[in-house]
Amino acid sequence: MAPASQRVLVVDDDPDIRETLSEILAGSGYEAVCAGDGAEALAALRAPGPRPGVVLLDLMMPVMSGWQFREEQLRDAAIADVPVVVITAQARVDSGGSPLDAAATVHKPFRIDDLLATIERVLERHGRKK
Amino acid sequence: MEPPDASAPRVLHVLIVEDSEDDAGLLRRELSRLALPVEARRVETEEAMAAALAEREWDLVLSDYNLPAFDGLRALRMLQSSxxxxPFILVSGHIGEEAAADVxxxxxxxxxxxxxxxxxxPAVARELGEAExxxxxxxxxxxxxxxxxxxxxxxxTLDVExxxxxxxxxxxxxxxxxxxxxxIADDRGSPRSAWAHVDEAKEPxxxxxxxxxxxxxxxxxxAIALRTGNPVLIPDFDAATLAxxxxxxxxxxxxxxxxxxQGLAVPLTARGHSLGAITFVRGAIRPAFDGADVDLAVETARRAAIALDNxxxxxxxxxAIHARDEFLSIASHELKTPLTTLLLQLDWLRLQVAREGDESHPRLVRHCETTERxxxxxxxxxxxxxxxxxxxxGVFELNREEMDLSAFVGDIIARERGVMEAAGCTPKLDAPPMLLGAWDRTRLDQLIxxxxTNACKYGAGTPVEVRIEGDEATVRISVADHGIGIAPADHQRIFERFERAVSHRNYGGLGLGLWIxxxxxxxxxxxxxxxxxxDHGARFIVELTRRETAQPHAAHGGQPAA
Known part of the structure; x- marks a missing residue:
């Protein structure tokens, strides 16, 4: 099994983005786990087994938005420290309510090299990379 | 100007300062020869005169010169200081010419x-006319x-409220x-939009x-004024009228x-549209609305209507501007999601091709590059x-970070070189080895x-020269082409939104690049x-402060420097 730090949780309501992104991540040495909204993402973070080292979070999603997910996540001490990279088409990420306090923000549309570099940087900063 | 309700006889209120009731009677008899009903009151002391002046407005004062406890000169002074x-007419028995002249x-x-x-x-009639x-x-x-x-x-103000x-x-x-x-809020009526009363205690x-x-x-x-388009005067709110x-x-x-x-309502009309009405209400102590009041009310409404219309x-x-901005914001957001997916598909495709070696699929690589462009x-x-x-x-967030401008611009030129050379516009960079400062990377990339892109578009296949210079406080980036150029008359306009100096038929784009x-x-x-x-090319010169200055500016959404 891949080390926990190499697991990436992809949270986006667009299945095409989820699918392509996880294939590319897999090709770059990560294990991608997918969630279609904030509630699924919370469940994935709380599931038994190795915890993802980083969450790639879309903001505008049905059921539970990225902002709501972030509130819930920060309230749960067991998963609060997993860093989040916000991936959004929103011009202003703080306009949806409480501040997101994300490790990084990547604006859609993005180039994959930029996203991979960001993931690498965030994982390094959070000291999980082996 | 005639009072609007001419049928109501005007009563002449006369104050008589006189100690003799007989003499006052003579005055009353003379006054009765005027074509006006007269109400006269006699006073003979300073106190009584003060009370009378405080009680109401008088149309005429007739005063004796010598009274036991009062005199004409003091009566005149009291009237003046009120x-x-x-009109003050001295009516006296035998006094010296000197005394009369004094008064x-x-x-x-x-x-x-x-x-x-x-x-x-005749003297009263003349004085009343002159006073009027x-x-x-x-x-x-x-x-x-x-x-x-x-x-x-x-x-x-340009605010309706x-x-x-x-x-x-x-x-x-x-x-x-x-x-x-x-x-008027709709065709049925409206809440009263604004009001004022002399007595603030009446607010509830x-x-x-x-x-x-x-x-x-x-x-x-x-409502009547609005329907008819004319002023409506209610001279007396008695019980029946009020009802x-x-x-x-x-x-x-x-x-x-x-x-x-009493009430006076006038319509608010501008450009042929009824916008509302103003109602003027007076209490008991005010004079009746007359023709001059109506004229003033109509003129007030005319000016108010123009301001309201504006x-x-x-x-x-x-x-409308807000709706446009809202739409653009939503539209561009919606366009970004499929764009993201397309770019990811392309990235995936390129990764697959790279894995098998680019040389094994040269045509695929070329088509990937075109798609990417x-x-x-x-x-x-x-x-x-x-x-x-x-x-x-007004939301324009800058995220300044320390960087080397020479290297930064060099990287952008390297990235764009392929496209530029394909258009025949080979870029040349003239920059110092290093030029440090703090700028917003994304925005500066967009600007350059x-x-x-403009230099290529209008450069007509000529080389593009980029030059970077800097002093302590500012840096200058210039981008010059040798293409079709811009007439001086258009120099201001091209920095406006949706503007271009050339025909849209020849040159595409949204007309936003220079404005941004x-x-x-x-x-x-x-x-x-x-x-x-x-026809002599164009040189665009950008000046930027090297680092954030103390004073925040309007287009800056970030925190001003502490």
Whole structure:
């Protein structure tokens, strides 16, 4: 099994983005786990087994938005420290309510090299990379 | 000017300062020869005179010269210090010419001997006429002053609410004791939009007046004025009139509690549209509305209507701009999601090709590159659309970070070199080895890319020269081409939104590139300018502060430096 730090949780309501992104991540040495909204993402973070080292979070999603997910996540001490990279088409990420306090923000549309570099940087900063 | 209700006889109120009831009787008899009903009162002491002056306004004072405890000169002085311009006629027995001259010098309007009282009626008629003339002159001046103040106050705002409130608060107390402004909200009526009363303690009652509202089909004076387009004068709110012009007994009681004795409603009309009405209400102690009052009310309404119309139009324009920005924001957001998926598909494809070795699929690689170029171009256009709404909405977040400008611009040129060379516009960079400062990477990239794209577009296949210079506080980036150039007359215009110096038939794009570049440069505490002539190429010069300066500027959404 891949080390926990190499697991990436992809949270986006667009299945095409989820699918392509996880294939590319897999090709770059990560294990991608997918969630279609904030509630699924919370469940994935709380599931038994190795915890993802980083969450790639879309903001505008049905059921539970990225902002709501972030509130819930920060309230749960067991998963609060997993860093989040916000991936959004929103011009202003703080306009949806409480501040997101994300490790990084990547604006859609993005180039994959930029996203991979960001993931690498965030994982390094959070000291999980082996 | 004739009072509007000419059938009501005017009563002449005369104050007689006289110790002899017999003499006063003679004066009354002479006054009865005037064509006016007369009400006269006799006083013979200073105290009685003061009480009479405080009680009401008088049309005429007839005064004896010698009284046991009072005299004509003191009576005149008291009248003058009361502030009312009332004709004062000295009517005396035998006094010396010296004494009479003293009183005339002090300001009496005429002097009559008691032995010659037949002169009284013509003297009174003359003095009343002259006093009326003086009064009309003063009122005309006051009206002009009021209208001047009104216009000045209305010119200061483009807000509908503020416009209505200012009208009400200027009308009271100058013209009326109570003023209600109604702005039509729909074809059925409206809440009272603004109001003012001389007595601030009446505020709770005014709130109830708001609840009553205005029914356009009712016989409320404002409703009649709106329907007919003419002023409506209610000279006396007696019980029957009040009932006829109110919507309920409670409404009538309310107006009575507000001290309403007479009302004047005038329509607010601009460009042929009824916008509402102003109702002027006076209490018992005010003189009756006359023709001059109606003229003043109509002129007030005319000016208020123009201001209101402007404010409404301005509000509609602002709403339209907001709706446009909102739409652009949503549209560009919606366009970004499929763009993201497309770019990811392309990235995946390229990774697969790279894994098998680029040389094994040369045509696939070339088509991937073309797809990437077009997708990048599409991304930029979508971002420009978003910028229109974001930047015009005043939200322009800069995220300055320390960097080397020479290397940064070098990287951008390296990235764009392929496209530029394909257009025949080989880029050349002239920059110092290193130029450090703090700028927003994304925005600066956008600015320089916009200038390079423009240089290629209008460079007509000539080389593009980029030069970077800097001093302690600022840096200059210039991008020059040798293409079609820009006529000096267009130099200002090209930095505006949706503008271009050339025909849209020959050159595509949204016409936003230079406008965005201009805003980015401004947000960085600098600016952008152009040196160009037709057919002689163009040089765009961007100046930026090297680091954030202390004073925040309007287009900057971030935190000002502490």
């Amino acid at each position: 502030g009312h311009d009332v 005339m010098r002090a300001g009496a309007h005429d002097f009559l001997s008691k032995s010659n009282l037949s002169r009284l009626p 003339g003086r009064r009309a002159g003063r009122r005309a001046q006051e009206s002009l002053r009021f209208l001047g103040t009104l216009s000045a106050a209305l010119a200061e 503020a416009t209505l409130t200012r009208v009400a608060h200027l009308v009271v107390p100058t013209v009326a004791d109570l003023c209600v402004v109604d702005k 009652l005014l709130r109830r007046l708001e609840e009553v509202g205005l029914d356009l089909d009712s016989s409320q004076p404002a 006829a012009h109110t919507r309920s007994a409670a409404h009538a009681d309310l107006l009575r509690d507000l001290g309403a004795r 404010a409404v139009l301005f509000g509609q324009a602002q709403e 077009q997708l990048t171009r599409l991304s930029r256009l979508v971002n420009e659309l978003l910028d229109v709404s974001r930047v015009s909405g 890319t916009n200038l390079l 570049a201009h805003r980015i440069a401004r947000a960085h505490g600098g600016g952008i300018s152009v040196e160009s002539e037709l």
